[in-house]
Amino acid sequence: MQKHLVPPPRPPPPPRPSAIPIGSPARIQKLIASQPNPLLAIEIFNLASRQSNFHHSYSSFHTLILKLGHTRHFSLMHNLLSRLKAHGYPVAPSLFSYIIRMFKRDVALDVESYRILMQGLCRKSQVNKAIDLLEDMLNKGFVPDTLSYTTLLNCLCRKKLKEAYKLLCKMKVKGCNPDIVHYNTVILGFCREGRAFNACKVLEDMQSNGCLPNLVSYRTLVVGLCNQGMYDEAKSYMKEMILKGLSPHFSIFHALIIGFCNVGKVNEACGMLEEMLRHGEAPHVDTWVEIVPRICEVDETVGMGNLFEEVLKVEIMPDTRIVEAAAGLEEYLIRRIHCRSRVA
Structure with missing residues (x-):
């Protein structure tokens, strides 16, 4: 009986040659710079981006953004700026200045365009250039909208309050109340x-x-x-605000109560607390912790009694919590016990 010989297993196929490396970031930057066609340049950029562990240099972004701007591929340039930000690179002032010059040269600017440019400059803390844009805008007959002024004022108020106030005063003269x-x-x-x-x-x-x-x-x-x-x-x-029909926020009462307590004006602080209760605002625990010991130090019985009577009058309102006053009283009692234990 003839035996069937089992053929030996085939050897594994030889490994395929590895993909040709795309090159270093510096080489990619040179390829992009030497490519006259901006669409081919961005293809080179995207091809390199798809390689594992490859990271474009800032120079590659900068070179390609300039190339796209020169050829008025604004949507592609905008997308590339977003990718630049996603890579954690800051936009250099020189690049931002170029973009502004390009927009002035090639794009019919309107109020919205000026505002967007000013917002970008303010985000980069280049408020002087943003002010120059405002002047350019006014010289060309545009009336800045309220959001443009809001953008500039927010930026100026961080470092140049005097200039912010001047701008505020000039707004009405420039046609924007x-x-x-x-x-x-x-x-x-x-x-x-x-x-x-x-x-x-x-x-x-x-x-x-x-x-x-x-x-x-x-x-x-x-x-x-x-x-x-x-x-x-x-x-x-x-x-003044109460006379105008405005109800003070809790933070206003709290700041005044704490302030008067700090300078020893306990009666003034109590007056603020009573006013607070009349407006239906609920003192927080830290308010009670501050004022109750001060009242107890001045008058342990009458003052606290009168104050709690006022609290009880408004306790039926849903936002008030008399139980929190106990925290202040507890703070005071603990303090007194410690003092007496030291004396003993």
Whole structure:
């Protein structure tokens, strides 16, 4: 009987030659720069991007963006700028300046185009160039919209408050009446820099120009004044806003209560707390922790009794929580026990 011989297994096929390496980022940059056709240049860029562990250099992005801009492939250039940002590269000032010049040369700019360019400059903290764009815009007969001014004011308020205030004053002359957002932006800028007195001037200006302050205006100003220890002035503005029918936010009462407690004006602090309760605002635990010990130190019985009577009158309102007052009383009692134990 004839035996069937089993053929030996075939040897494995030889390994395919590895793909030709695309080259270094520097080589890709040179290929892109030497390619006269921008569409072929971006194909080279995309081909390299698909290679594993390959990362384009900033020079490759920069070269290709310039090439696309020169040939007015704006949508491709915009996409490449987004990819540049996704790679974590910052846009160099020189590149941004080129893009602005290109838009001025090749694109019919309108108010929206100017605003977009100003927003980009402000994001790069190039506020002087953004101001130059505003002047260029005005010289060409465009009237900037409110959002353009908001963009500039937000940027100026970070470092150049004086210029921000000047711009605010010039807006009406340039054909754009400042609105509540513009005024509140500058008020916040002054308060953030510890210049609440200047913020008061802005509030006066806005009222004389027919723009009524809102809750944000007063809240920013009152808290800013309290941060500088100007509690009596802050209280005056709180009264002003109440007379105008605005209900003070919790943060306003809290800032005044803490402030008056810090300077030893316990009666003023209690008055603020009672006013707070009348407006249906609920004191938080940290408010009670601050004011209850101060009241107890002045008068352990009558003061607290009167205060809790006022609290009970409004406790039926859904937002008030009398139980939180116990935290302040507990803080005081613990403090007294510790003091007595030391004396003993």
